[in-house]
Amino acid sequence: MLGAQGKECEEKQREMEMHQTAFAANRDILSSAIDSTSAVVGSLREFAQHHWIMTYPETERDACATAAAAAGPSSSLRRSQSTTRGESLDDAAATAQLEAERAARSSSSTVQHPGMQRGFTCVGVPSSSAPTTPVRKTPTRAETTPLQRGESSGGMSVLRLDLKLGAASNNPRALVQSLEKSSIAQLLDGRMAQSQRQLQFLQARIADKQSKVLVTGDLNAGKSTFVNALLRRAVMPTDQQPCTTVFCEVLDADEANEGREEVHVLKSDAAQYDRLDESTFSRHSLQQVEQIVADAEDVSPENAPLLKCYCRDTRASQQSLLRNGVVDIALIDAPGLNRDSLKTTALFARQEEIDVVVFVVSAENHFTLSAKEFLWNASNDKAYVFIVVNKYDQIRNKEKCRRLVLEQIKQLSPRTYEDADELVHFVDSSAVLDEAAAPDEEEPQTPGEDTKVGGSAASASSPSTLSSASSTSFAQLEASLRDFVLLKRSKSKLMPAQTYLLRLLLDLAFVARTNVSVAETERAEALQKLAAARPALAQSEANHVKLETQLEGEEEGVVSGVMQGARARLQQALDLVGNGQSADVSVTLPAYPGLLNVLQYAQDVRQALLCSLEASLCNVEEAARAATTEAVQRVRALGETHLPEGANRSQRVFQPETMFRQRRARSFATTTTFVGLGVPDDMVDVKITDLFDLPHVFKVVAGRSAADEERGSKKAALEQESSLTGGLTLGLGAITLVGGKTLGAKTAIEAFVRLSDLVGNPTARRWAGPLLAIATTGLVVYFVVDLPNSIPRNAGRSIRHELSAAPMGSRKAIDAQPTSTTIAVSSTAAAFATSSSSSSSATSSLPAFIEYHSKHTADRTRKVLRLISWELHELFTVHIAACKAEVHKAETQQKSAESALSHFHAMTARIEDIERRVQAVGLLQH
Numbered sequence: 001m002l003g004a005q006g007k008e009c010e011e012k013q014r015e016m017e018m019h020q021t022a023f024a025a026n027r028d029i030l031s032s033a034i035d036s037t038s039a040v041v042g043s044l045r046e047f048a049q050h051h052w053i054m055t056y057p058e059t060e061r062d063a064c065a066t067a068a069a070a071a072g073p074s075s076s077l078r079r080s081q082s083t084t085r086g087e088s089l090d091d092a093a094a095t096a097q098l099e100a101e102r103a104a105r106s107s108s109s110t111v112q113h114p115g116m117q118r119g120f121t122c123v124g125v126p127s128s129s130a131p132t133t134p135v136r137k138t139p140t141r142a143e144t145t146p147l148q149r150g151e152s153s154g155g156m157s158v159l160r161l162d163l164k165l166g167a168a169s170n171n172p173r174a175l176v177q178s179l180e181k182s183s184i185a186q187l188l189d190g191r192m193a194q195s196q197r198q199l200q201f202l203q204a205r206i207a208d209k210q211s212k213v214l215v216t217g218d219l220n221a222g223k224s225t226f227v228n229a230l231l232r233r234a235v236m237p238t239d240q241q242p243c244t245t246v247f248c249e250v251l252d253a254d255e256a257n258e259g260r261e262e263v264h265v266l267k268s269d270a271a272q273y274d275r276l277d278e279s280t281f282s283r284h285s286l287q288q289v290e291q292i293v294a295d296a297e298d299v300s301p302e303n304a305p306l307l308k309c310y311c312r313d314t315r316a317s318q319q320s321l322l323r324n325g326v327v328d329i330a331l332i333d334a335p336g337l338n339r340d341s342l343k344t345t346a347l348f349a350r351q352e353e354i355d356v357v358v359f360v361v362s363a364e365n366h367f368t369l370s371a372k373e374f375l376w377n378a379s380n381d382k383a384y385v386f387i388v389v390n391k392y393d394q395i396r397n398k399e400k401c402r403r404l405v406l407e408q409i410k411q412l413s414p415r416t417y418e419d420a421d422e423l424v425h426f427v428d429s430s431a432v433l434d435e436a437a438a439p440d441e442e443e444p445q446t447p448g449e450d451t452k453v454g455g456s457a458a459s460a461s462s463p464s465t466l467s468s469a470s471s472t473s474f475a476q477l478e479a480s481l482r483d484f485v486l487l488k489r490s491k492s493k494l495m496p497a498q499t500y501l502l503r504l505l506l507d508l509a510f511v512a513r514t515n516v517s518v519a520e521t522e523r524a525e526a527l528q529k530l531a532a533a534r535p536a537l538a539q540s541e542a543n544h545v546k547l548e549t550q551l552e553g554e555e556e557g558v559v560s561g562v563m564q565g566a567r568a569r570l571q572q573a574l575d576l577v578g579n580g581q582s583a584d585v586s587v588t589l590p591a592y593p594g595l596l597n598v599l600q601y602a603q604d605v606r607q608a609l610l611c612s613l614e615a616s617l618c619n620v621e622e623a624a625r626a627a628t629t630e631a632v633q634r635v636r637a638l639g640e641t642h643l644p645e646g647a648n649r650s651q652r653v654f655q656p657e658t659m660f661r662q663r664r665a666r667s668f669a670t671t672t673t674f675v676g677l678g679v680p681d682d683m684v685d686v687k688i689t690d691l692f693d694l695p696h697v698f699k700v701v702a703g704r705s706a707a708d709e710e711r712g713s714k715k716a717a718l719e720q721e722s723s724l725t726g727g728l729t730l731g732l733g734a735i736t737l738v739g740g741k742t743l744g745a746k747t748a749i750e751a752f753v754r755l756s757d758l759v760g761n762p763t764a765r766r767w768a769g770p771l772l773a774i775a776t777t778g779l780v781v782y783f784v785v786d787l788p789n790s791i792p793r794n795a796g797r798s799i800r801h802e803l804s805a806a807p808m809g810s811r812k813a814i815d816a817q818p819t820s821t822t823i824a825v826s827s828t829a830a831a832f833a834t835s836s837s838s839s840s841s842a843t844s845s846l847p848a849f850i851e852y853h854s855k856h857t858a859d860r861t862r863k864v865l866r867l868i869s870w871e872l873h874e875l876f877t878v879h880i881a882a883c884k885a886e887v888h889k890a891e892t893q894q895k896s897a898e899s900a901l902s903h904f905h906a907m908t909a910r911i912e913d914i915e916r917r918v919q920a921v922g923l924l925q926h
């Protein structure tokens with residue numbers, strides 16, 4: 001008998017060791033998978049923060065329903081079907097965090113009924129535009145994981161955004177679309193940060209060697225009595241009235257506190273607790289537990305203390321749960337579920353750190369509403385719940401009670417029901433405790449003798465039989481609980497991590513696929529834009545260069561034409577004026593008023609000649625205007641030809657009349673000053689030489705006409721010379737003698753020599769007097785008679801002489817810049833216009849007047865054309881800059897999309913690799 005028992009023990013020991021090894025291996029795989037997943041999430045967040053605005057997969061309820069209908073039961077990880085309790089494992093272990101949130105929301109004890117839908121908002125499949133996975137070699141279904149098969153397309157779970165805002169809450173897709181992409185990305189980032197924290201928590205949880213067993217249930221169900229029964233000593237206070245108000249963690253004193261039995265009451269921040277640091281707790285004896293719990297009655301639930309009770313269990317490790325030699329166990333005695341909602345919520349929140357839930361229900365009351373809700377949630381998270389139906393001794397019709405309880409469990413936790421022999425126990429905890437308190441009494445039967453727990457044997461009426469049956473049932477319960485905690489530890493401790501990881505990986509894969517699709521679309525768009533924008537830019541640049549060359553040619557041609565025309569016209573005008581004729585038909589010379597008004601006549605003649613000269617200048621300007629207007633039209637036509645479609649067009653209006661506006665205005669305002677001609681004011685005044693141009697006469701007489709006359713007056717000089725008779729030569733010689741002082745020494749000496757020759761001749765001496773008188777008279781008569789002709793000639797010659805010799809550059813400014821209402825030359829334009837100005841002012845043999853005005857007129861023309869050209873240049877510059885910006889934008893978009901594609905493809909590969917490793921843990925297949 002003993003040998004058989006020893007063998008059984010050895011086998012159990014071996015099995016335990018195997019489980020330990022498997023557990024360690026699985027834990028290591030999950031731990032590395034958690035690290036890898038956390039790294040994937042971290043790098044995704046980093047990528048999203050700096051390089052890519054994440055797109056959140058849109059969801060749709062209808063699509064969800066369709067997906068649910070289409071989903072086969074075989075797709076074990078297919079999510080988001082409208083789940084019923086019968087599919088609990090598929091949806092089991094939705095993230096502990098989400099569950100806790102949900103639990104908190106639904107803690108108002110909503111009635112859960114069999115077959116009810118899960119509390120999650122149903123997430124749908126992507127819309128028809130939803131992404132597809134990149135094309136690859138298609139492996140067979142057996143070779144693929146759910147991720148590779150795209151079975152995550154049902155929507156998001158762990159990273160699901162809680163988009164329940166106002167009216168849009170019924171349509172998450174509409175809400176997603178209505179929100180800014182960046183806002184969604186921000187929300188998603190928040191979710192990812194949360195998931196990283198959850199991964200950290202899970203990492204800590206699987207690394208924690210301790211297994212936490214939560215004992216919970218309705219008020220007064222006998223939880224504390226059950227914990228005491230497990231310890232075989234009354235550590236936790238029990239009462240017929242609800243009494244447990246605190247969470248009390250019972251630990252093995254030998255393992256966890258160097259054999260010292262005591263109670264630590266944790267300070268407010270439980271997370272800081274360190275049993276070696278007295279500042280984090282207060283120390284008490286085990287006997288004080290009752291008092292501490294009683295004192296906590298008056299404290300608000302959220303401020304109720306947490307207790308750590310270090311107890312010793314002296315039983316053998318094969319019998320003791322607390323001191324089992326394999327795993328450190330922490331038994332947590334919790335307040336009753338229906339005590340208050342805050343406590344219940346606190347329990348829901350603690351679920352995620354609990355490895356095993358032992359649910360104590362009173363056989364007298366069965367399951368209350370809060371018990372049902374808790375059980376339903378707990379079984380979703382843990383799949384299995386250990387149920388203790390306590391106070392079974394109080395039930396008269398035990399079979400009926402057993403049947404009813406099991407039926408309820410079947411609805412609330414099907415997995416538990418399937419394994420009811422191991423997981424559901426009908427016991428009398430108080431009797432076990434009583435027996436432990438009375439060691440002298442009869443030894444309990446060996447476990448296994450009464451295999452049907454709480455069966456008919458237990459209904460025997462004698463006290464001793466009752467006691468024995470209770471002990472047997474309880475011993476069986478303990479054995480099952482030990483197995484459950486120790487052997488199925490992988491499941492209880494690692495499964496939440498595995499489930500969470502798989503769900504998170506599915507979400508990440510879904511996000512990656514969605515963003516791959518978006519990136520592909522964006523890249524295609526960018527390439528399409530580039531295909532159009534790059535040639536457009538090249539074309540614009542080429543057109544620009546071409547236009548610049550053509551404009552330069554056009555400008556040079558027009559300006560040189562204007563200048564040549566101006567020179568010819570002005571030369572002609574100056575010649576006419578120099579001959580005493582009007583240079584323009586619009587101006588006629590005044591009639592001779594007679595000798596008495598000869599001075600006024602001279603004045604009028606001079607003025608008329610200047611007026612005619614100005615009229616000629618106006619004609620020159622008019623011609624320049626016409627030529628400029630035509631050139632402007634040609635330049636605009638060139639611009640129209642070369643400027644691409646879509647480029648702005650010039651809005652300016654060319655007003656030719658403003659080209660020389662200021663000069664014209666001045667001329668008309670003060671017609672006597674001739675500012676427009678740029679002549680000195682005194683040029684208008686009559687000169688004595690207008691009446692008697694003696695220097696000219698002497699020059700003619702002295703035979704120096706051709707050499708000394710100014711340029712262009714040769715013809716006029718010859719005409720004058722032919723009109724004089726030889727007889728007058730003598731008279732002129734005499735007059736020359738008189739005026740020799742002023743006419744030059746050489747001329748005077750020559751005249752004197754001739755006069756001496758005459759005086760030396762006797763005949764000549766005799767005739768000299770009369771002849772001199774006749775000559776003088778003839779000369780006077782001639783001058784008087786010739787005055788109407790000689791005055792215009794003299795004045796014209798004088799004007800021509802002055803305009804040819806005067807330095808025009810030093811004269812008054814005759815023009816002003818055009819006003820801004822027409823074509824104004826901005827500083828840039830002016831700089832542009834003058835920078836390449838041709839050197840038309842090159843030295844010339846032309847009279848200064850002609851040179852100055854022809855150059856000035858040409859300059860005005862050049863300025864206008866430069867302005868128009870500059871404007872076209874600017875329009876091109878703006879257009880080319882816009883083309884470049886468009887190309888740059890498309891290139892940036894392409895780069896960003898390509899970087900996203902490479903990131904999400906790499907991410908998908910990493911996710912698939914992690915998922916393969918996590919699937920290999922194989923907990924879900926059990």
Ligand SMILES: Nc1nc2c(ncn2[C@@H]2O[C@H](COP(=O)(O)OP(=O)(O)OP(=O)(O)O)[C@@H](O)[C@H]2O)c(=O)[nH]1
Binds near residue numbers: 219221428431
């Ligand atoms: N007959 C019988 N009485 C029991 C059993 N278990 C507990 N009791 C009694 O039921 C009462 C409540 O027991 P507790 O252990 O305090 O119940 P509890 O669930 O811890 O109570 P709270 O923590 O206040 O919710 C006590 O008087 C116990 O003696 C049992 O199996 N049989």
